[in-house]
Amino acid sequence: MQLSVQQCGDEVDKTIDKEQTMLSMTTTYRAVLHQFLRFAGLIGLVLLLAFSILLFQGHSPADILSAVYSSTLASDFRIANTLNRLVLMTLVGLTAAVPFSAGIWNVGGEGQITVGAFAAALVGFGLSGLAVQIHVALAVLTAMLAGALWAAIPAVLRLRFHANEIVTTIMMNYIAIQLTDYLANYPFRALNSPSAETPRVLETAQFAKLISLSNLNTGIFVAIAAFIFVCYLMRKSAVGYEWRTLGKNPLFARYGGVQSAQRQFLAMCVGGALAGLVGSILVLGIQRRFIVGIAGGLGFTGALIALVAVNSVLMVLVIATIFALIQSGVLGMEGRLGVAVELSDILQSIIILLIIVREAIWSWFARLAAHIRRAGGKDLHAV
């Protein structure tokens, strides 16, 4: 039987798939190891790319490595900052991942964080005479409510009026940024402040720093609690099951009696509330006031993470860890070597792009290997 190269490749793919299935049935741990090695190889490839770009720019390898190490893991202070980044990144990842899992897009994390941050600041400096726990809790809850509301608007526009949520959530980002810019510039601007920012939040509304001078603060306990709750919601609850069904097969979900609009609305609100929580941690724990542009692209990074971790909380955590290390490392290189900080955006997007098409890349490699093997075989016959 004559087969074209394409068909041969497909045959090989099928065999490989079959082998993998058998493997996973008999020895799961080997399959996991296999997956892990491939994943690590992929990340390694991107880091190698970054390394060669920096070498090409004339930085010495020793400088690069020491700058990266000293800014990510060298001291308690650095580890604390990286950990803080990791926690925030996980939450913003979930901000987009929860709605994604229910089949609705939320790329409005940036706006939801901004609005949440502003709400937290407003409660933080606006109310006084409250006990510490109550003030903090109030500020955090207001921020979560604000974030949820900001996400609810595009959700309603999508579910009730059929407006494309990718377009509307992005528009809501710009609206949130301009609106808070106005609010921080005119009605709520701190007195005698050179830049657009609100007054400092009161002592009673602050998350305490866990390690002095670092960004790590008690807010991460709230974040971890929220993370565990969302894990439960997505993996173990009936709502999570309905979300997954909606995301994978909306027709089936509706046939099975899922109230699709209600559930998707809920998913958006949960996402928005998480973004609001991130905003409140930024204000109450780190900046201690609202400053214009406080979200700083965090919301977009979250959407990026969620693109490849739709139904897996674990994957959100893994990618958030990698991103946190990359960001800390690049920030260190900016300080020491003057490397532009956008390098981390580039690396993150490339990692996500490669993960999106990893199956295609692996099968391409497999096909190439099979091709080479075949060619080798032919040569042997010729001899």
Next chain:
Amino acid sequence: MLFETEFLRATLRLATPLLLASLGGTFMYHAAVPNVAKEGMMLIGAMVSFVISLSSGSPLIGLAAAILAACGFGVVYALFVLAWRANVYAVGFTLNLLIAGLIAYVLRTFLGEESTLVSPSLPELPQVSLSLLSVVPFLDKVLNDHSVLIPVSFVLVIVVGMIVYQTPFGYWLRAAGMNPTALEAAGKRSNRVIFVSFMLSASFCGLAGAHLSIGYLNLFSLNMVAGKGFIALAIVFLARGRPLLVLLASLTFGAAEAAAPRVPIEMLPPQFSLMFPYLATLVIVTIVEARRGGRIIV
């Protein structure tokens, strides 16, 4: 205010990048793959056209380079979506972030600027006038002496309409969107047809970006596209890929953008006039989609 010549001129100027980007998007819309990476393609067009025009001294070479650069990313986009079957939204969104990062990195590392490129010796795109129009003073004031891409984009509305609805290619394109299997059965490779639509869309976005930087502002800044790519995406959805409706929607959004800064600052702080185009997009998209009731009409 509506008939002030300055306002009308600004409307045309601001509508053009939206018009170009969404006209390009109509090709991909008809092939049922929305171009979500317009934002990034416009940004790279703006940057490349600025740098190349400045270094070569010719804005036309800059224009060609912008198209080439945008097409480069179009090839990547098409590779992911067509060859590797990746989600068109996911890849487009990531490409936007990748391009934004790349441009900022190149600007800071190799050009030594923080966020803006300006140069007094930048060659601008030529301005064109039609002597026929100068007979009527009002039309002369509104329509003449515009940067060349503005009249070109209006001509392109007709050209795109002809390509999509009158040529064999347009026929294949719409077939590729509606029923690729039928197209394959008729002996055409649907992926090839869709690939051409990627290239056309990318070229138009490159032109749109070039219009932003060397068309009338004569500078490049990192946040100069500021969501225009997504407004263009909204326009394509609103117009369902019909070039004349695309023109109408682009002019509407251009007018929204031109109107806002004209309100005196005591009445409306600058943040609100900057917010206005996005708010208008949100409202118009909602109203039109609500009236359409979620039905998808090709």
